[in-house]
Every structure is written in structure tokens, then in C-alpha cells.
Amino acid sequence: MNNFNKIASTALALGLTLASGNAQARDFRLGLITPPSHLWTQAAEGFGEELAEASAGEHSVSVFPSQQLGNEAQMVQQLQAGSLDMAFLTIAEISNRIPDFGALYAPYLVNDVAHAARLLRSDVAGELLELMPAQIGLVGVGYGMSGMRQILSRDPIASPQDLEGQRLRITPFEPIRDFYLAAGTAPTPLPLPDVYDALANGQVDAIDMDFEAIEALKFYDQAEHLLISNHMMFPMVGVVSGRVWRELSGEDRELIITTMNAHLDGVIDSVLEREPAQEAALRALDLTITEADEAFFREAIAQWEATWNQRAPALETLRQAAAVLEVE
Ligand code: BEZ
Numbered sequence: 352m353n354n355f356n357k358i359a360s361t362a363l364a365l366g367l368t369l370a371s372g373n374a375q376a377r378d379f380r381l382g383l384i385t386p387p388s389h390l391w392t393q394a395a396e397g398f399g400e401e402l403a404e405a406s407a408g409e410h411s412v413s414v415f416p417s418q419q420l421g422n423e424a425q426m427v428q429q430l431q432a433g434s435l436d437m438a439f440l441t442i443a444e445i446s447n448r449i450p451d452f453g454a455l456y457a458p459y460l461v462n463d464v465a466h467a468a469r470l471l472r473s474d475v476a477g478e479l480l481e482l483m484p485a486q487i488g489l490v491g492v493g494y495g496m497s498g499m500r501q502i503l504s505r506d507p508i509a510s511p512q513d514l515e516g517q518r519l520r521i522t523p524f525e526p527i528r529d530f531y532l533a534a535g536t537a538p539t540p541l542p543l544p545d546v547y548d549a550l551a552n553g554q555v556d557a558i559d560m561d562f563e564a565i566e567a568l569k570f571y572d573q574a575e576h577l578l579i580s581n582h583m584m585f586p587m588v589g590v591v592s593g594r595v596w597r598e599l600s601g602e603d604r605e606l607i608i609t610t611m612n613a614h615l616d617g618v619i620d621s622v623l624e625r626e627p628a629q630e631a632a633l634r635a636l637d638l639t640i641t642e643a644d645e646a647f648f649r650e651a652i653a654q655w656e657a658t659w660n661q662r663a664p665a666l667e668t669l670r671q672a673a674a675v676l677e678v679e
Contacts, residue, residue, distance in 0.1 A: 375598070376409045381437040382420040382429070384543055388567060390621055391439050391495060391587060392416045398589075398614040405606055412437070418544050424523075431488045433594030439495065439615075442586045443524030448487050452479060453526040453659055454666035458582050458652045459645045460673050464499055464626050467584035468619045469679060471496060475672040479665060480588070488593040492611045495587040495618035497561045498626045502578040503570055504557035505550075509641055511535070511648070520546055520558040526659060527559065527583070533654035543568075550574055561585060562629035563622075571636055579630070580643040589615045 381399070385391045392414065399412030420426055420435060423444040429435035446452035454460075455476070461467045470476055471494040480491030508514055515535035521527045523540035531538040539555050543564065549555045550573035558570060565571055589611045596604065634640060645652065660666055 375600075377411075377436075379410065379412045379436040379595075380415060380420075381412050381439070382415045382426045382435055383439040384418045384423060384441075385416060385439075386544070386568075387416045389416070390563065390618055390625075391497070394495065394614040394618045394621075395439055397617070398611050401610045401614070402606065405610055406603075410603070410606075418542060422523075422542050427487070427489070430590060430592040431594075433592050435592060436595045437589070437591050437611075439587055439589050441497075441522060441524075442588055443522045443527075445483070445487070445491075445588060446524050446526055449482055450525075450662045451482060451665040452663070453524075454663035454669045455479070455586050456524075456526040456530075456583050457659065457663075457666055457669070458530055458648060458655060460669065461584050462677065463581060464496070464584070464622055465679075466673070466677060467496060467499070467586075468623055469676040470584075470669070470673050471586055471619065472616075473672050473676060475665075475668050476586075483590070484593055489590045490593055490596045492589040492591060492608055493615045495589065495615040496622055497585040497587065498563050498622055498629065499581040500559055500561060500583040500585055501565070501580055502557055503560055503565055503574045504576045504578065505574045506556065507576045507639055507641065508557070508578045511650070517556045518554070520549060520555040520560075522559070526655075526663075529658055530583075530648075530651060530655050531559070533651035534648060535651075546570065547573070562626055562633055566629050566632055571633065571638055575637070576639045576641070577633060578641050578643055580647065582643075582648060587615070587618065 381395050383391055383395055395414045399414055403411045423440050426435055426438050427444050430438060442452050442455055461470055483489045483491040502508060517536045518539050519531055519536040520541045521531055521538045528538045541549050546558055547568060550558060550570060560570060
């Protein structure tokens with residue numbers, strides 16, 4: 352059974368142990384933190400349109416981008432309460448609540464976006480989603496992703512020592528905080544919508560970010576040194592509130608799984624297609640570019656692993672899967 356079918360059958364079978372509800376017309380509210388122009392938001396809109404079409408207009412989806420409904424921690428609470436129906440979330444907030452998800456952020460677990468895509472489409476990654484209903488009351492429908500993580504800074508970063516003391520913006524979650532603490536920086540958690548101003552007003556010296564956001568949100572206007580390190584992948588997950596899921600008919604659940612997964616998977620395809628051009632566009636700008644690999648972060652990685660090998664037992668299995676999927 353492939354990842355998608357497995358997730359679908361698990362989510363359907365779970366039904367979160369209660370009988371499925373009767374079919375009922377709904378306008379689902381879907382929240383996310385990315386701005387309207389971002390790939391994830393466009394995928395959410397596309398999912399809404401397709402769900403409306405496939406349900407012959409019975410269901411619709413209202414998309415709330417740019418943190419309009421709150422940050423991811425707040426959205427997870429709303430999903431748990433059933434006051435928010437759906438969300439496309441970074442794995443960040445999920446890993447704060449289910450540490451095994453932190454394994455997906457292991458530094459250099461994958462080499463590039465193609466390797467990340469293969470891992471996120473694997474059974475091993477799909478099995479992690481099965482932890483969500485029981486542990487946090489959300490149904491994890493499937494994965495999307497963003498590009499590999501890089502570091503954009505005001506001052507050049509040519510050696511591990513240059514990272515020391517840098518106030519470096521991170522997405523608010525523990526595995527990345529631990530990585531940058533181990534690298535000697537002062538990690539500064541900030542959600543995506545706050546990053547531009549934080550760079551502009553000097554609250555941070557550097558940011559952890561992907562090519563797409565650096566380019567689309569013009570972070571390079573505020574910091575002109577780019578360390579191309581590809582140090583982590585950045586998965587996204589499409590979720591439905593467990594409370595809402597219980598109210599849906601089996602037919603509606605299947606429709607949501609199929610349509611949402613098609614758009615999440617489309618996000619992965621788009622990242623694969625677009626990342627080379629985004630990197631080329633940034634390389635063509637007037638930025639200082641330096642490259643780094645696993646050896647650059649060797650000490651930080653050793654410290655990170657000392658903590659996360661224990662906190663995220665799934666890491667071992669994910670590493671084995673990643674090794675198998677390294678070349679295809
Ligand atoms: C970030 O927090 O860096 C981020 C969040 C969502 C999409 C892309 C980047």
C-alpha cells in the first residue's frame with residue numbers, strides 16, 4: 352500500500368472511533384500562516400475549489416492566510432476545540448507536541464528537495480501521521496513541503512565561528528532551536544509574517560529561510576549574505592480537526608482526503624520544479640554567496656543528535672528509509 356492509500360485508509364478507519372456523521376453541507380474554514388501569494392496558500396485555494404466542484408457545490412472552503420486566525424499554536428488549539436476545521440501547518444508546531452515529528456528536522460537527513468519528496472511520500476513518513484489523532488486530536492491528511500533551509504544574514508558567515516552570537520530568526524519549534532543553540536547563535540523564534548520587519552528594524556541579524564520565501568518576500572533587501580547550506584527539509588502537513596472529522600460522513604472524509612492530498616502533493620511537485628529557478632534568481636542578485644555542507648555544522652549536529660536521537664525514536668527508522676531513498 353503506498354503512503355497516500357495508507358493514510359487514507361487509516362484516517363477513514365480511525366473515524367476517531369465514532370460512527371461517521373450524516374452528509375451535511377459545510378463551509379470549512381482553513382487557516383495557514385503563509386501570505387496569499389505563497390504556494391501553500393494557492394494550494395489551499397485550489398483544494399477549496401476542487402472540493403466545491405467534486406461535492407457539486409455542497410461543500411466550500413474559506414481560506415484564512417497570513418495568520419488571520421492566529422499563529423500555528425493558536426490554530427492547533429482551535430482545531431482541537433473544533434472551532435477551526437482545517438489547516439496547512441508547518442511540522443513545527445506538531446513537533447512541539449509530538450516530539451517524534453522532530454525527526455523530520457534532523458540536519459542533513461536528506462540531501463535536497465528531491466530526496467525530501469521521496470522521504471515524505473514514503474510509508475515511514477506516512478506512519479508518523481497516524482500518531483496525530485490519538486496524541487493531539489487532529490487527522491493528518493498528508494504532507495506538502497517548502498524548500499530546503501538556508502541562512503540569510505547581514506554580515507558574512509564564512510565559518511562556524513561567524514555564527515556565534517548571531518541573533519538568528521527561527522520558526523518557533525524545538526528541533527531547530529536546539530540546532531541553532533548548538534551552533535552558538537541566539538535563536539530568535541518569529542513566525543513568517545514577522546520576519547521582514549524584524550530584519551528591517553535590526554531585531555535579528557540573520558534568518559533561517561528557504562529560497563522561495565527569500566525571493567518572494569524580498570528578505571534579500573534587508574540582508575545581503577546568503578549561506579547556501581541546505582541543512583534541513585521543511586515539511587508541511589494538511590490537517591482536519593478530529594472533532595470535525597467525527598461529524599463527517601465516510602463519503603465526505605474520502606472526498607477530503609483525495610482532494611486535499613492531490614493539492615498537498617502538487618505543492619511538493621511545485622517545489623521540485625521551482626527551486627532550481629529560485630536558487631538561480633538569488634544567485635543572480637547582488638548577494639554574497641557562500642556554500643556550506645554537513646562538515647560545516649559537524650559539532651552542532653553531534654550536539655543535536657545527543658538530544659534528538661532520544662527524544663524522537665522515529666529518527667532511526669527515518670534515517671534508514673532516507674538511506675534507501677538517497678538515490679533513485
Ligand atoms: C517559515 O517559518 O520560515 C516558513 C513557514 C511557512 C512556509 C515557509 C517558511
